Amino acid sequence: MLISVEVNGEVVTWDVDPRETLIDAIRERARLTGAHVGCRSASCGACTLSLDGLTVKSCCLLAAEADGRTIRTVEDGRTPPEVDDIQEAFIAAQGMQCGYCTPGMVMSVRHLLAQNPDPSDDEIRRGLAGNLCRCTGYVNILKAVRAVRDARLGR
């Protein structure tokens, strides 16, 4: 079936299978491979994208459901190795080891800080609760988010 979606500002039309998930369409049709597939069960958050301004786990969303909607991915407007301040902070604070969870984490941090520019540690933890990291123990991820928060607030 034909669907039309706006991905990172560009409108594309895809002929998707009714059972195709959004993460598969994004990775295989749009060739945007930043978002990863971990569990396909809405648990790990590696596949986190933004749909009409809200973060979603795109392994548990059919591509067909995104018809007519707006998607943002971790790449959004940047060509690697170009990164934003959040990605920069993850690098500086070593907020990643294997990096598998990182694109999903970055999406959640972008939304968290857009909604709440000055989150407490507790609010950061709750904002990232849908993104599992099996490497870092989260300590450096928290450091990275605090660093972006403080830099953006000029602290």
Added chain:
Amino acid sequence: MPASFAAPRTLPELLTELDGEATILAGGMTIMPLLNRGIGRAGKIVSLSGIPALRGIARSGDSVRFGAMATHSEIASDPIVAEHVPILATAAAGIGDVQVRNRGTIGGVAAYGNAGADYVTALTALGARVVVASRRGSREVAFDRFVLGLRRTDLARDEVIVAVEVPSTSGGRTAFERYFRVQGAAPTITAAAVLMPDRGRLAVGGATPTPVIVELGREFDLAATLDAVDEACAGRPFGDAHNPAPYRRAMARNFAARVLRHAREEQPC
């Protein structure tokens, strides 16, 4: 049979799609993980996402009407909910994580009827009603009669939940508690107390297939109420490998006590 996907725009269009073979897709936070694992019927999927009539939260007389597709995120942050049924806002805010709350819906939780699910317990205590429709017509069911057993609800294969109606608790005292062991997993125990001037109800979910209900008078004896919860849990045990039935039963009593104390101490939620 080739797979099909339909996203009707109106309720009448939806009802014609619901032929008894269709699988309804709401937020997908329960059913998509199952379909991804090859569990369940995926031949004909009918999405509720494109139907404006199923969205929204509004006052309706002395009740608040939740469109079936109202998401956990919307319920957690809605001013009408905060004013009229604050324990539902508390329940919504505790579900899963941000991404799950952005997609998961009240209709999906009600239809799935999972033991201990936050809304299942809260809606039971609140005396909610479910509005169900099909090509054959529509009907309203009291929520405590809608959930029949473990993940078993009074919903025929051609029926859809259109809305959930919840009586306002303003002027009363309410409290909600959830107990979970692992972040991201379903709660072990949920408890809700609703104390109104003319009625009162305690519901405890997670230790039995459907919530334990204790009706409460204007004055009630805490110890006797807890004994009633305990007895009900002993009669219909429910448990799993992580949280066996005797453990859930013990926690049910503890959280019933907490929620009743909170409601009596007039804490806002």
